[in-house]
Amino acid sequence: MIQLPNHTWAIAGGKGGVGKSLLTVSLAYWLGRLKNDVTLLDGDLGGANLHTMLGLRIPHCTIDDFILRRVPSLDHLLLETALPNVKLIAGGSDVPALANPNFGQKTRLVRAMNAIDTDFLMVDLGAGSSLNTLDLFLAAPNKLVVLTPQPTSIQNAYGFIKAAFFRLVSRGLRGTSLQDLLDPANLRDEGAPQSAEEVLQEVAITEPGALPDIEERVANLKIHIIVNMVRAPKEERVGPVVSEVCRRFLGMETTLLGCVPYDPQMEKWAAVMDRESFVNRTAEGGALRASYDIAYRIAERTKNKDSTATKWIA
Numbered sequence: 001m002i003q004l005p006n007h008t009w010a011i012a013g014g015k016g017g018v019g020k021s022l023l024t025v026s027l028a029y030w031l032g033r034l035k036n037d038v039t040l041l042d043g044d045l046g047g048a049n050l051h052t053m054l055g056l057r058i059p060h061c062t063i064d065d066f067i068l069r070r071v072p073s074l075d076h077l078l079l080e081t082a083l084p085n086v087k088l089i090a091g092g093s094d095v096p097a098l099a100n101p102n103f104g105q106k107t108r109l110v111r112a113m114n115a116i117d118t119d120f121l122m123v124d125l126g127a128g129s130s131l132n133t134l135d136l137f138l139a140a141p142n143k144l145v146v147l148t149p150q151p152t153s154i155q156n157a158y159g160f161i162k163a164a165f166f167r168l169v170s171r172g173l174r175g176t177s178l179q180d181l182l183d184p185a186n187l188r189d190e191g192a193p194q195s196a197e198e199v200l201q202e203v204a205i206t207e208p209g210a211l212p213d214i215e216e217r218v219a220n221l222k223i224h225i226i227v228n229m230v231r232a233p234k235e236e237r238v239g240p241v242v243s244e245v246c247r248r249f250l251g252m253e254t255t256l257l258g259c260v261p262y263d264p265q266m267e268k269w270a271a272v273m274d275r276e277s278f279v280n281r282t283a284e285g286g287a288l289r290a291s292y293d294i295a296y297r298i299a300e301r302t303k304n305k306d307s308t309a310t311k312w313i314a
């Protein structure tokens with residue numbers, strides 16, 4: 001599948017309600033304040049709600065319009081938001097079949113995402129590990145996984161990262177006998193390899209020619225982890241634990257991008273969508289303050305690879 005441009009960040013998490021969308025909005029807010037053009041894309045194709053979070057009740061155009069070829073490019077769908085320098089491409093909802101676009105539609109979408117002229121493209125993904133979510137996640141050069149200290153969230157986040165790993169490997173084995181075995185849909189089957197070591201051993205035996213390419217793909221996976229809704233310092237340890245599990249069982253290096261405290265004000269803000277209260281809280285610390293540090297790191301990492309994303313210094 002085609003890759004998205006270097007300034008793209010995809011935000012996923014496996015579990016629902018961990019704060020992916022709110023964090024995406026907070027990061028976009030800060031990147032916008034740092035004088036970057038930011039485009040938010042609601043990639044939650046089955047349950048789009050980013051527009052609601054930004055105070056837009058019923059968006060007059062959505063990504064469905066592009067998938068259904070009512071508009072020629074995603075630029076036609078850019079909606080102004082109340083946040084400075086932040087535009088939104090709203091997710092669709094009226095055509096349930098489009099929650100599951102086919103390969104051709106996905107390829108066209110990713111190609112169109114490449115054509116958006118922006119400093120940062122932030123893609124908010126839905127919960128779960130559907131193939132569409134995994135494919136958009138894998139197409140983005142920068143990947144963010146959000147989790148909370150809850151055991152179910154930790155499990156789902158690791159499950160999501162593992163599913164992404166298997167999807168990546170299985171795509172490198174297209175047309176071979178191993179592809180089905182490694183498909184995320186078959187992961188629970190008895191006899192399916194569970195660790196990266198087992199997978200790569202299997203590839204080395206059955207499809208040795210494919211091994212170098214797969215190893216390179218895995219080495220290039222750049223997964224960043226954010227722990228959200230942290231209520232006590234000891235909960236911050238969840239990040240390093242997930243990182244260690246990824247290293248041990250998937251042979252994958254992940255980066256901890258930061259922790260965001262549990263902040264009752266965020267819930268209130270999400271409920272009323274009041275931009276003023278959101279913006280005026282910046283000095284108080286809490287979740288928005290922590291998102292600033294993370295946004296800064298994101299800008300720094302993107303800047304190193306992409307010369308268009310340098311305005312943050314201004």
Ligand SMILES: Nc1ncnc2c1ncn2[C@@H]1O[C@H](COP(=O)(O)OP(=O)(O)OP(=O)(O)O)[C@@H](O)[C@H]1O
Binds near residue numbers: 127228
């Ligand atoms: N740091 C935080 N402190 C307190 N509440 C938070 C925090 N982050 C998110 N929330 C709250 O958690 C709820 C879920 O947030 P959000 O919709 O962003 O999650 P999500 O992961 O995008 O969910 P979904 O999977 O349904 O898309 C919201 O009510 C939000 O206000």
Ligand SMILES: [Mg+2]
Binds near residue numbers: 049124
């Ligand atoms: Mg969401």
